[in-house]
Amino acid sequence: MGKLSLWSFFSEQGRYLPLPRESVDGKTVVIAGANVGLGLEASAHIANKGPSLLIATCRDAVKCDQTLEITRVLLVLRERYTGTQPASLDSWPLELSSFDNVRSFVDRFDAEGPERLNILVANAGTFRPVYTRTQDDWEVMLQVNYLSIALLSILLLPHLLRSATCDDPSRLVLVSSLGHYLVEPVLTGSRNWDHVLGAISAEKFGVSGASRYNLSKMLQVAFVRELAARLPSPTPLVITAVDPGLCHSSLQRELEKYCLLRMILAFVKWLLCARTSEMGSRNLVYAALATNAQDLHGKYMSSCEVVEECDYLLSAEGKAFSERLWWETIEMLSKVDDRVSRIVSTYLPAR
Ligand SMILES: NC(=O)c1ccc[n+]([C@@H]2O[C@H](COP(=O)([O-])OP(=O)(O)OC[C@H]3O[C@@H](n4cnc5c(N)ncnc54)[C@H](OP(=O)(O)O)[C@@H]3O)[C@@H](O)[C@H]2O)c1
Structure with a gap:
């Protein structure tokens, strides 16, 4: 059953993870949230595998420039021992707390990008301990980690399928x-909520920042299951949710502003055998490249293996929740951008 156990957690955390051997020769790859942490490490790994174009996204132009520099340095270092050709790298701004910004990114991809997009790694994510709303009036983790990722995925779906x-x-x-x-x-x-997204976005939902973060991540898994179920089998687009494990990164930066919390978090991460960002990023690279693609479709992965998602999503109640969430998400995002409903009716027939 899909449960978190201490035994499996510790045995996985310490595991050495493989890097897939597959190349991405001639492919176009987009990695969202690539200036630091897992996204930066995954970008360097994938850039090293010879894509025709890698677009590493960051929140603003300054971070884009810095990321290009750092990725090139990492690439040069790794190239010394792999001997592959340097990839064509670019970095475009993408701010997920704004739907307009997501739409602009896709407009730019339509106008300037290659016709095909082969791999999209939607890595960007945020953890905010204090309740915050975006300019689009959604709770920030709900929008950044779920709604904008869903919007980006759907708007880029035609490119991914082409x-x-x-x-x-x-x-x-x-x-x-x-x-x-x-x-x-x-x-x-x-079951009794009038509107799932509205209920969990509201401040009166009254749960901690950590619970909101976990919920936003669960919504991603539900989205992956629903989207995958609407594509044919075997599928031309493999969709996977990935758990990178507990890793050292700047994800908890809001808590780490406080000296005592920084020390406590460092101790907890040591105690829980946190992975390096590089090791954690291998999960992303594996899901994006591994050859057994059809086996990964609609699945949740951890430590480069398919594992069961939480019991709730596998239960009748969880399945009903996921389907409701899907339709609410599509309805809401269709108001943000009318391409969403067209893409859904063209490419994702109702089950
Ligand atoms: N580290 C872990 O233990 C762990 C465990 C499970 C899952 N994850 C997930 O792994 C992913 C990568 O996290 P990480 O650990 O590498 O953390 P990180 O170092 O904080 O990186 C997060 C990335 O997301 C970007 N991002 C944050 N808010 C954004 C926004 N509003 N719009 C666009 N991009 C935004 C960040 O950009 P800025 O630097 O500009 O903010 C950064 O590039 C996240 O989805 C996270 O939830 C991490």
């Missing part, structure tokens, strides 16, 4: 978290 085949499918990887196993208690009574 020219992909079941033998050489495109990949969509959403970076979720093992925290998604912990959300069931906060969804008690959700």
